[in-house]
Amino acid sequence: MMQSIAANGYPIVFSENGYEYLNDIIEKNKYSTIFILSDTNTNEYCLPRFLPLLATNKTIEIIEIESGETEKNITTCVEIWSILTELGGDRKSLLINVGGGVITDIGGFVASTFKRGIDFIHIPTTLLAMVDASVGGKNGVDLGSLKNQIGVINVPKLVLIDTDYLSTLPQNEMRSGLAEMLKHGLIADADYWTKFKVLNGIDFADFDSLIYRSIEIKNEIVMQDPTENGIRMALNFGHTLGHAIESYFLENENKKTLLHGEAIAVGMILESYISWQKKLLSAAEYIEIKNTINAVFETIVFEENDLKPILELLIHDKKNEYGKIQFVLLDGIGNIKIDQEVENELIIKSFADYKS
């Protein structure tokens, strides 16, 4: 049985004893109504497992939204706030978010702001949400194509990890989560990274323990710096360029929409290249990273005129203070350096190398 992990102010619990814990919290807190936020997919695939495990005689109301990143906006929040209001939601209501990172991000934000904040619980159902989005208290929505522009940091009562939900998750969504697991190894644990080097050799029977370690790494980093003033920025490795690429592909009709992890995978290769050029990584380490990631993720095609708008989007990146583009770079595998300024030229070179 997986031990619970203590996060800041809440526990991350696993499967069977996790549901006991959940039911305990519901019992103890005397909630007035339990709202469950789901999307069309988690409603179909996850609620049939989840609902019978919820042992309560409280009123349960299910709120279902369309699935997808494009729903992660303030309009959807207004809809959810309105439904909560119509259904008599009050300050003693509980919101349980059953879904991927879109659901946990919107749900956390809606709960944090409804009536100045009601309790919420995350039940992540994608790999990405398990190892990343549900851990750390960040939540929020996009503003147009600007990712996570609006939001707050506020922690849930509980995060419950049940990897059984992954059985219905499409392969590309599994890969998306895998990108963040690779990142966890790269920024914090070289031994853990090694386990992914031969991805064909990964023992999927042991995948639960890999997920567990990933959550530990993310949580350890967040615990040291919950409000992201320093070390938490390590988690942005691959995300400075990754987010810009993701936003650009999202707003550009001629581009296929990239999954978060697909964009981050490219971002990690580009930022590893930059780390190498800045003499923080050896050539061998860079090649190892590039090959490992390319073995799992499809190469993304960038046209000549994609670069300028991507660079412009970088300026909006929330990590930038005083208008400078700050990167997190690898300082050997398993270590990072934050607040690294990178010249545009080197960014352009990284794209050129990615293509080659």
Ligand code: NAD
């Ligand atoms: P998602 O929530 O859109 O889920 C991906 C797809 O899988 C959706 O279509 C969803 O309906 C479907 N799905 C979910 N669970 C399923 C299941 N068990 N079986 C079948 N289908 C299922 O996306 P995601 O990749 O989980 O999360 C991405 C989001 O997370 C982004 O918005 C990103 O910004 C956010 N995020 C937040 C943080 C944070 O710290 N708050 C960290 C990383 C990412």
